[in-house]
Amino acid sequence: MPGHFEPLPGGGAAVALDDVEISIIRSLAVQLLELIGPGPGADAPDDPLAELFAEGPSEPPSDPVLRRLFPDAYGDPELAPRSPADADQERAHSAEFRRYTENDLRTGKRENALGVIRSLDALAPVDEGGAVLKLSAQESRQWVGALNDLRLAIGARLEITEEEDTDLLFRLPEEDARKPMVLAYLWLGGLQETLVTTLMP
Template sequence: MPGQFEPLPGGGAAVALDDVEISIIRSLAVQLLELIGPGPGADASDDPLADLFAEGPSEPPADPVLKRLFPDAYIDPEGTPQAAEAEEQRAHSAEFRRFTENDLRAGKRENALAVVRSLDALASAGTGGAVLKLSAEESRQWLSCLNDLRLAIGSRLDIADEDDTDLLYRLPDEDPRKPMVMAYLWLGGLQETLVGTLLP
């Protein structure tokens, strides 16, 4: 079980993590929370219907990581549309973002918080690492958070496709990106084994 998720009887997954691994995942999840931003503050409405129709931002984020986490819905990154078509795509993307980004951020925030909470509970149980056991729902939250963490790190490493990933394997140890690359690859292994536990 070390380093990989295994299915639990009746659903869910388990993985053995040492203290360093717990610390790394927790730190990355907290950084993701800081990047996504806080949820509704004290001035949030008590009316759930009003919250449902609250509008979010219409412009894409400036930070490249947030752009990767919250991409435009109607713009084809591979295509080069004509000016009129591009303007129409931008307008549709802005409208879509305005009504969906708040919910997307809330979902990503909740998934990252679930990861932090489960690791905090694990760390408080003792020292020297432990076996993390997740329910089926917690497994889905972890999977989403691991995906977001890899997207964030991949964006910082300028990973655009599989060829870029292959180049990362050959980085020399003295390259300053090496620790981030190792985290990216390790999280990918965790993500892959967690997906395996969710398959029928």
């Protein structure tokens, strides 16, 4: 179980984490929450309808991490549009889609990150340090989403666009300032992969 998730009888998953691993995941989840923001209804908590009917932004975020977490729904950034008219149409469709979906996407990502923080905060430590994290099937799905978002965020900061980028970054010298982020990216990927496996029928 150390370092990877294993399935639990009846659904869910478990993994042994040491104190440093718990601290790293929790810190990253808190940073993700801060990056995503408080949500559209935060300014009007007394009006529950305000958030329900709030429209989201129509322009993509300026932060590269948020652009990775909330990409345009139309058009491939790697491919040039066929014509200026096609580019205008793709922007218009993306803006409309973003306006009506981004708030819900942000809410879901916040809930996933909060689920990670809550489950880590509820851990009972063991004598030799660390703890065994046991997740229900629902909590496992939240963790998969949060781990994916954390990897996307780190990948955006490292400018990872292809698998080859990861291989090159992994071979960075130890004194390179990016090395800890690369190791976290790879470690979270391993956790995510084994957790996804436990959810497969």
